[in-house]
Amino acid sequence: MSxxxxxxxxxxxxxxxxxxxxxxxxxxxxEQPDATLTYGLVxxxxxxFAHLFIxxxxxxxxxxxxxxxxxxxxxxLVVIYRIDAELAREQAQWFxxxxxxxxxxxxxxxxxxxxxxxxxxxxxxxxxxxVMPRLPGIGSQVNGAFLAVKVGPVQFQPAEFAKIAIxxxxxxxxxxxxxxxxxxxLKPVSIPRQAVIYAVPLAIVLGxxxxxxxxxxxxxxxxxxxxxxxxxxxxxxxxxxxxxxxLIWGLAMFMLLVIRDLGSSLxxxxxxxxxxxxxxxxxxxxxxxxxxxxxxxxxxxxxxxHVQDRIDIWLHPFDKNAPDGAGQITQxxxxxxxxxxxxxGLGQSLLELPKQFAPNCTVPFPECxxxxxxxxxxxxxxxxxxxxxxxxxxGVVLCYLLLCxxxxxxxxxxxxxxxxxxxxGLTSVFALQVFVIxxxxxxxxxxxGVTLPFVSYGGSSIVANMVLLAxxxxxxxxxxxxxxxxxxxxxx
Amino acid sequence: MNRQIVQLFGLCLLLFxxxxxxxxxxxxxxxxxxxxxxxxxxxxxxxxxxxxxxxLARDGTVLxxxxxxxxxxxxxxxxxxxxxxxxxxxxxYSFVSVGQAGLEQSRNDDLTGQQSxxxxxxxxxxxRAQEGKDVTTTLDPEAQRIAQQALGGQNGSxxxxxxxxxxxxxxxxxxxxxxxxxxxxxxxxxxxRATQSSYPPGSTFKVVTAAAALDSGKFNPDSVVDGSSPRxxxxxxxxxxxxxxxxxxxxxxxxxxxxNTVWAQVGEQIGPGTLLKYMxxxxxxxxxxxxxxxxxxxxxxxxxxxxxxxxxDGGFDIGRVSIGQGGEEGQIQVTPLQMALVxxxxxxxxxxxxxxxxxxxxxxxxxxxxxIEPEEQxxxxxxxxxxxxxxxxxxxxxxxxxxxAALTGIDVAGKTGTAEVDNATSNQAxxxxxxxxxxxxxxxxxxxxxxSGQGGTVAAPIAKQVLEALIG
Numbered sequence: 001m002s003x004x005x006x007x008x009x010x011x012x013x014x015x016x017x018x019x020x021x022x023x024x025x026x027x028x029x030x031e032q033p034d035a036t037l038t039y040g041l042v043x044x045x046x047x048x049f050a051h052l053f054i055x056x057x058x059x060x061x062x063x064x065x066x067x068x069x070x071x072x073x074x075x076x077l078v079v080i081y082r083i084d085a086e087l088a089r090e091q092a093q094w095f096x097x098x099x100x101x102x103x104x105x106x107x108x109x110x111x112x113x114x115x116x117x118x119x120x121x122x123x124x125x126x127x128x129x130x131v132m133p134r135l136p137g138i139g140s141q142v143n144g145a146f147l148a149v150k151v152g153p154v155q156f157q158p159a160e161f162a163k164i165a166i167x168x169x170x171x172x173x174x175x176x177x178x179x180x181x182x183x184x185x186l187k188p189v190s191i192p193r194q195a196v197i198y199a200v201p202l203a204i205v206l207g208x209x210x211x212x213x214x215x216x217x218x219x220x221x222x223x224x225x226x227x228x229x230x231x232x233x234x235x236x237x238x239x240x241x242x243x244x245x246x247l248i249w250g251l252a253m254f255m256l257l258v259i260r261d262l263g264s265s266l267x268x269x270x271x272x273x274x275x276x277x278x279x280x281x282x283x284x285x286x287x288x289x290x291x292x293x294x295x296x297x298x299x300x301x302x303x304x305x306h307v308q309d310r311i312d313i314w315l316h317p318f319d320k321n322a323p324d325g326a327g328q329i330t331q332x333x334x335x336x337x338x339x340x341x342x343x344x345g346l347g348q349s350l351l352e353l354p355k356q357f358a359p360n361c362t363v364p365f366p367e368c369x370x371x372x373x374x375x376x377x378x379x380x381x382x383x384x385x386x387x388x389x390x391x392x393x394x395g396v397v398l399c400y401l402l403l404c405x406x407x408x409x410x411x412x413x414x415x416x417x418x419x420x421x422x423x424x425g426l427t428s429v430f431a432l433q434v435f436v437i438x439x440x441x442x443x444x445x446x447x448x449g450v451t452l453p454f455v456s457y458g459g460s461s462i463v464a465n466m467v468l469l470a471x472x473x474x475x476x477x478x479x480x481x482x483x484x485x486x487x488x489x490x491x492x
Numbered sequence: 493m494n495r496q497i498v499q500l501f502g503l504c505l506l507l508f509x510x511x512x513x514x515x516x517x518x519x520x521x522x523x524x525x526x527x528x529x530x531x532x533x534x535x536x537x538x539x540x541x542x543x544x545x546x547x548l549a550r551d552g553t554v555l556x557x558x559x560x561x562x563x564x565x566x567x568x569x570x571x572x573x574x575x576x577x578x579x580x581x582x583x584x585y586s587f588v589s590v591g592q593a594g595l596e597q598s599r600n601d602d603l604t605g606q607q608s609x610x611x612x613x614x615x616x617x618x619x620r621a622q623e624g625k626d627v628t629t630t631l632d633p634e635a636q637r638i639a640q641q642a643l644g645g646q647n648g649s650x651x652x653x654x655x656x657x658x659x660x661x662x663x664x665x666x667x668x669x670x671x672x673x674x675x676x677x678x679x680x681x682x683x684x685r686a687t688q689s690s691y692p693p694g695s696t697f698k699v700v701t702a703a704a705a706l707d708s709g710k711f712n713p714d715s716v717v718d719g720s721s722p723r724x725x726x727x728x729x730x731x732x733x734x735x736x737x738x739x740x741x742x743x744x745x746x747x748x749x750x751x752n753t754v755w756a757q758v759g760e761q762i763g764p765g766t767l768l769k770y771m772x773x774x775x776x777x778x779x780x781x782x783x784x785x786x787x788x789x790x791x792x793x794x795x796x797x798x799x800x801x802x803x804x805d806g807g808f809d810i811g812r813v814s815i816g817q818g819g820e821e822g823q824i825q826v827t828p829l830q831m832a833l834v835x836x837x838x839x840x841x842x843x844x845x846x847x848x849x850x851x852x853x854x855x856x857x858x859x860x861x862x863x864i865e866p867e868e869q870x871x872x873x874x875x876x877x878x879x880x881x882x883x884x885x886x887x888x889x890x891x892x893x894x895x896x897a898a899l900t901g902i903d904v905a906g907k908t909g910t911a912e913v914d915n916a917t918s919n920q921a922x923x924x925x926x927x928x929x930x931x932x933x934x935x936x937x938x939x940x941x942x943x944s945g946q947g948g949t950v951a952a953p954i955a956k957q958v959l960e961a962l963i964g
Contacts, residue, residue: 278496318529334534336518337526350534354568357537357588371534390519394512401508408501412494420493424500431504435511442514 003063003480004055010067011051014074015044021078024346039081039092043074050099057106058477060484062410065476068403069454069469073462075396076455079384082347083366083376087457094459098466105470112474116418119172126165127251129158134258147261147449159264160451160464163429164471166268170275171421173244178279178417181242197234201226218298221291228287235282248272249289253296262297262310263436263448269293271429278424279417314446328373332441335372335379335386343389351375351383376457378449381441396455397438404431407472414479423475426468536588540568545603545624547583547595550661550851553633555583556596558624570675571596577668578636581684582849583629584785585671590680595849597785599627602853602862625861628851630659638961639664642954648940649685651832652958655932657866658836658845660782661962662936663687663829687780687789690799690825691939694909694947695750695893696922697816697824699834699885702747704770705758706880707842707873713744713880723753725811726819730756733910747884748892750908752815759814765805767814773872774834774844777803781869782829782847792826794818816909828937831924836935837870838885839905839926842878844869886929894923896952899960903929906955908947918942923951927959934962 001009018040047070054061073095081088109115115122132149133139139149148157205226209219252269256262273289276282301308309323316322317329338349350371358369366375375383385393407427414420433450440447451461518526526532547556558569571586573579584594592600600606605624632652639650639662652662665685674680683689705711719738722729732738732752738745746754759767771777777793779786794802794813802808802822809819818824829847837844846869853862873881885905888894893908909922921943926935936958938951 274500278493278500281493281496318531330529330531333518333526334529334532336515337523337532338534339519340523341520350538353537354540355562357540371537385515385519390515393515393519397508397511397515401505404504404508405501408497408504411497417493420497424493424497428500428504431507435507438511439507439514442511442518444510444514 003061004051004059007054007063007066008048008051010064011044011047011070014047014067014070017071018043018074018078021075021346022081025078025082039077039088043077043092043095046096046099047074050102053103053106054473058473060480061473061477062406062480064406065403065410065469065472068399068406069465072396072399072403072454075399076380076452076457078346079380079387079455080376080457082387083351083383083457087366087376091457091462094462097459098463101463102466102470105467106474109471109474111478112422112471113416113418115168115422116172116175119169122165123169123173126162126169129162129165130251130255131258132158147264157451157458157460159261160460161467163264163268163271163433164426164464164468167271167275167425167429168422168471170248170272171418171425174275174279175417175421177244181245181280181282181285198227198230201230218295221295221298224287225291225295228284228291231284232282232288245276245289249292249296252293253300256297256300261448262446263440263450265297266448267429267432267436267450270432271425274428274432275421275425278411278421310446310448314443317443328379329441329443329447331372332379332382332447333443335382336442339385339387339389339393341389341391343385343387343392346387349383349386351386374449377451378437378447378456379441380452380456381438384455397434400431400434400453407431410472410476410479413483414475415482419475419479423472426472430465430468530591533588536586536591539586539600539604540570540588542604543569543624544571544586545605545626547599547603548626548628549579549631549633550629550659551633552628555579555629555631571671573671575633576672577670578633578640579631580669580671581665581682581686582631582663583671584682584788585674585680587675590674593680593682593785593788594684595627595629595784597788598783599850599853602627605855623856625853625855627853629849630654630661630851631663631849632661632962635662635958635961636664639954639958640666640668642957643940646940646943647685648938649689649828650936650938650954650958651686651828652934652936652962653832653836653847654845655836655840655926655935656845658847658869659851659866660829660847660849661934662958663849684788685939686828687782687784689827690790690792690795691827691920691922691941692818692911692913693816693824693826693831694911694920694922695752695755695816696831696834696907696909696924696937696947697826698747698750698755698814699838699881699907699924700771700774700776701755701759701762701767701814702743702881702884703774703834703838703873703877704762704767705743707770707877708762708766710762711743711758713884714742716740716742717746717754717757719746719751719754721753723757725753725756725760726809730811744884744887747907748887750888750893755815756811759810763805764808764810764813767810768803768805770872773870774837775830775869776826777801780827780829780833780847783850783864789829790827792830793824794822795825796822816911828939831922831939832935832937835906835924835926835937836932837872838878838881839929839932839935840878841875842871842873844872882926882929885925889925893946893948894925894952896948897923897925897956897959899927899956899964902927902959902963904956904959905929905932906952908952910947913942918944919946919950921945921947921950923947923955925952925955925959927963934959 022040080091138151148155205222252265255265273286277286312323313326317326352365353369361368372379404427411420411423437450437452439445451458453465544558554574556573559572560569584596586592586596602625643666647666650664653660663686669682719741721732721737738751778791779789794808796802808822812818813824846867848864850864852860855861882905889898889904889906894906897904897906904925904927906925911920913920921940924937926932936955938955940950943950
């Protein structure tokens with residue numbers, strides 16, 4: 001069976017999910033299935049159209065990526081419809097726009113290697129996008145973080161697009177410099193000498209740490225940093241190539257300080273470290289980078305109240321004197337506890353408050369009058385757990401895992417360094433985004449506001465992730481064509 | 493590069509496993525804690541959308557009902573309490589703003605019509621909405637009102653129980669509060685003295701000591717003990733009330749006149765182990781086995797200055813505990829409910845019936861889904877010992893400290909108690925009783941806080957009025 005036929009088959013579960021999901025919500029509402037079922041049909045029509053488009057333009061691309069993304073988007077649409085029908089209509093429109101951008105990306109970017117030529121321009125654009133929310137006039141603050149840009153009636157979150165730009169730049173830059181950053185082979189060093197190289201700086205740091213009475217966490221951090229740094233320096237790297245890497249670290253710190261968002265900062269820097277590791281295979285570099293990031297975060301946490309509060313809330317959300325905003329995470333956990341193993345059924349868990357409990361609402365549900373804050377964006381995962389239980393949520397996480405597996409598979413089969421790094425980087429940053437928001441909602445890590453890709457309500461999120469998907473498919477298509485060519489060559 | 497990419501996927505797998513683990517933690521492992529968290533109002537909000545069942549008195553008087561507000565999906569129900577403050581301590585309340593208490597809390601599942609998973613599935617298939625069930629209590633509005641009025645605004649409590657069935661017919665706690673006010677003011681001032689207080693029982697506790705003395709076989713009603721005053725008990729002199737010196741007297745006379753020195757010596761002779769054994773049989777040292785929220789009940793027993801129960805043999809001043817007082821190691825402290833249970837057990841031939849507030853639960857179709865039958869909790873003392881003790885207590889009302897509780901034509905068995913509080917500036921007055929002596933229909937405990945009067949002058953007349961209303 002051809003890849004494309006497998007893709008078409010993969011859309012069957014999507015159609016089943018859309019029909020069953022909408023039907024379930026409608027049955028519970030005891031409403032007439034008026035125009036809403038046609039939404040489902042239109043959605044399926046769009047998916048089939050996208051499939052035909054991929055068949056025509058990217059015939060060799062991975063057959064599972066698109067159905068998995070469509071499955072998640074369809075699932076998101078059902079859950080958003082369960083929250084509010086009007087929002088679902090808007091989300092469907094955004095899906096159409098996302099699909100248009102998906103097609104445009106595929107049409108205009110026949111060969112992704114073109115991107116390498118414009119890498120510094122792309123990097124600059126990425127940074128500009130990140131800074132935009134802080135610009136007066138267009139920037140807007142949500143929950144203490146500067147994440148959105150508002151121009152007239154249109155609001156979007158530039159970080160969603162910036163993540164793609166930054167990854168493209170990093171993939172291109174590290175393809176070039178990855179070999180220069182580290183040296184292929186090192187002279188083995190005698191054990192006593194090794195002991196001196198590592199032990200002396202370690203002793204100095206330990207002594208200094210004890211002298212200055214630093215906390216144990218900080219000392220461990222410093223020790224890991226020093227060991228990693230020594231390991232990096234032993235390779236006598238070309239220092240000038242580290243400039244841009246320091247810049248990335250600076251950018252991450254800047255994001256923490258200026259954008260005040262730990263989540264997207266973690267996402268970017270994590271993506272960067274993932275790429276650095278793929279490019280250099282040096283854990284020492286990761287050690288230096290991770291400790292610098294953690295150190296910087298701790299420093300900022302102690303100096304800026306916003307980050308400190310987030311961490312306090314994360315550690316002690318049920319405290320009577322927890323900082324404002326602790327209610328978000330406790331409500332999220334209460335909602336999940338209600339879900340249990342199997343959930344309470346689509347649309348059946350408590351979400352919208354009866355009027356008497358939300359008497360002061362001036363804006364409509366779900367902006368106000370919801371038990372769970374931001375049920376359609378940041379906390380949509382909690383709604384899923386509440387409605388569909390542990391099993392439903394595990395299914396969603398499994399979909400993300402499969403999508404990531406296909407993304408990494410694309411990186412594996414890609415023939416050149418840039419393609420590998422690009423696919424691995426995009427997949428990493430996608431996976432990290434899922435981890436940051438689901439981890440935040442389930443209190444695995446401190447909560448920060450990023451969207452759940454393809455599922456959360458939000459134009460920027462769905463459009464940016466459709467572009468990300470397009471890039472992955474382009475890389476996949478060219479990789480499989482290359483390998484086919486090589487395979488045929490082998491036969492001859 | 494490929495090796496690193498595979499490792500990266502491994503990391504991704506690990507992180508996602510962590511997410512599933514996190515979700516599992518909140519949905520399965522820790523979910524009952526979260527559901528019980530006091531900040532979690534989800535269940536209460538949901539229940540506002542279901543009409544709660546009625547709470548009824550035994551004669552059908554409505555004690556709590558739900559009134560609809562709003563329409564359609566926005567319709568919610570609010571609780572109102574037609575009898576106002578009369579039953580607020582016992583019936584409790586159920587509001588989103590302040591949570592639940594009393595029977596509203598302990599019978600919440602019945603009142604909301606909560607069903608098992610299968611039951612829910614079944615009624616969903618039938619297209620039935622969730623409906624609350626009606627709960628009929630054992631409470632008697634008429635007697636409750638008389639008890640409330642008899643207390644005349646003094647802080648205190650009255651508990652009346654049917655000895656042969658364990659039905660709680662009266663449960664009054666003053667000061668009262670009006671549950672209807674909570675929804676308006678958002679304030680709660682509920683402290684149910686009947687089940688939560690820790691009062692010194694005074695001489696009413698001598699009934700427990702006497703039960704242990706007779707049933708252990710070491711004494712009989714005619715045993716003679718020296719009732720002179722003062723006498724040295726646990727190394728310190730102990731006086732009789734008013735310093736009266738009785739000389740050698742029988743236990744019957746000693747109970748009739750509430751002679752401290754006699755009962756302290758009896759306590760010393762039976763020993764703390766025996767006393768604790770009988771206390772435990774009466775239900776001391778553990779929460780009453782009443783269908784009421786645990787956090788609104790307190791165990792009676794010897795409590796030290798930190799408020800902890802002293803349950804160790806020899807851990808307290810046995811002589812003084814035996815007469816309802818105590819020493820430095822701990823004082824005997826009781827709830828009116830517990831003292832009513834003591835009277836009830838003695839009256840019912842030594843057999844303690846499990847106390848209960850609920851008669852039956854009836855669903856909307858009129859089917860009785862739960863009928864609570866009388867249940868024996870414990871044979872505390874033998875039938876013979878009970879009969880002997882009943883005779884002694886009858887003497888108290890006929891010619892002793894409790895004559896104010898005597899009813900015309902009905903034999904009453906009782907015991908007074910007067911415990912000095914606030915450095916002997918005021919009294920905790922007590923009276924416990926059951927009647928008729930031969931075939932008891934009712935047992936009662938009355939207590940009044942901080943009064944200048946005595947158990948026989950303040951509490952006994954209240955008991956008389958309530959007993960008249962319940963038996964007469």
